[in-house]
Amino acid sequence: MKPPPFEYEAPTTIQEVVALLQQHDGEAKILAGGQSLMPLLNMRFARPTALIDLGRMTDLDYIREENGAIAIGAMTTKRSVERSDLVKSRQPLLHASTTWIAHPQIRNRGTVGGSMAQADPAAEYPAVAVALDAEFVIAGPDGQRSVAASDFFITYLTTALKENEVLTEIRVPVLPERTGWSIQEVARRHGDFAMVGAVAILGLAGGSCESARVVLFGVGATPQRATSVEQALIGQAASEALFATAAEKAAEGLEDTISDVHASAEYRRHLAQVLTRRALAEAAERA
C-alpha cells in the first residue's frame, strides 16, 4: 500500500493554487490535512498527477467573528476549532460537533475545509453547516463566489466545487438568542464515523417552538433536513410528548437510506428517530 507517483507543489497564494489547478487540468488534487486523501492515495483509490499542498497557506488558517458570523479559513485545523474560545462561546454547536470527529491525533491535522470538500455522508461538519446555513467562499479562475450550504453538498463525496476551484472560507452564523442546539450520534466507538447522527436547533419563545431545524447525517448521500419534523414542531408548545411525536417523522422523506456492513437501512431509520428525539429534548433544555 504505497501512493502512486505524483508531482508535488506547495504554493503560498490563492492565485498560484488556482493557476496550478488550471495547469494540471483536472488531474491534480488539493492536499489539506491529508486525513482523508492520504488513505485514498495509500490504497491507490486516487491517482492524481500532482498534489497541490495547501499546508504553506498560513493565511487560510484563522477563526474570527465578522458580520454576525464566525469566519473560518479553510486550512484551520479541527484542533484549533475545538480550542477556540470564540467558537465555544458564539457557536457552541460547532465546538461540540468537533469533539465527535475522529481522535485528537487526527484533529491535529484534519482541516475544516478538508471535511467540507470531502463531503463524507457520515461526517459531522457538513451536517452542522447545513443546520446553521453556513456559507462557503470559493476561489477559482473567474474570481470569488459564495455558495449556501444547502447548495454545496450535492451527493456522496461531491460538492459544488468545480475542477479548478478551491474552498477558502466557511462562514458559520453565530447562534441567535434563546436558541438551543444539540448533536447526537451513534458510532461503534467514539471517534468512528457516525452510523447515524442528528443535529437539532430549536428557537423557543414563551415555551413554544418558534424555529426548528433538524438535520440527519449518515443516512443518505448528503446531510438531510428532516422537514416533516421541523413542520410538526413550529408553533407548538415544547414538551417531551411533542418531541416524541415529531421525531417519529424523522424517517419520512429519507431517500435511499444507506445500508452497509455497519448498519441496515432499517436500523438507520430507527436510529434517526431515536436520535432526533434526544436532540430535540437536549436543544430545548439549552434554549
Place this chain on the structure above:
Amino acid sequence: MATMKTVRMKVNGVTHESEVEPRTTLVDFLRGPLALTGTHVGCEHGVCGACTILVDGRTARSCLMLAVQADGAEITTVEGLATPEGLHPIQQAFIEEHGLQCGFCTPGFLMSLVELLSENPDPSDAEIKDVLGGQICRCTGYQSILKSVHSAIAKLRTAGVAAQPPLA
C-alpha cells in the same frame, strides 16, 4: 518518476537533509533512509495509530503525511524519548504497569501520551480515554495502559519535569 524534492527536517534533535520522491510517506522516510524503525506501520490509513509521532510538538499519523510536508519541521519519534540516563518516565511506567505485551502499538501510545501530558499534566480519565481511543492495542485490553498513564502522571509530578522538553 516524479521530480525529486529536497527536504530538511530535524528529527530527535538531529538535522537531516535528503532527496525524496514526493510520494514517500513520512513514516517510510523515517524507517527507511533514517533507519528509525521504532515508529511502527500498521494500517497505513490513519486508524491504528502505531505510526504516531510528534510534528512540531503535536501528534500526527506519519502514515498520513508525506516526507515533503515535513520540510522544515521538528520531529520527535519514540527514539527521542529515552536519554543516556534512562527511560522516559512514561516508558518506565509502561514497563512497571504492564502497559504492553507484544509492544507493536507501544511507540504510538507513548507519543500520544507525551503530547497529552505535556499539555495537561493532570488529565481526567475522560481526557485520557479520548487520546487512548485514537490508538489501537490488540493485546492489553487497555486497563494496564490506563494504569500506566496514572503511574506516569505521578512519576512526572514527583520528578517535577515536563513530559516533553521544549522544542529547540
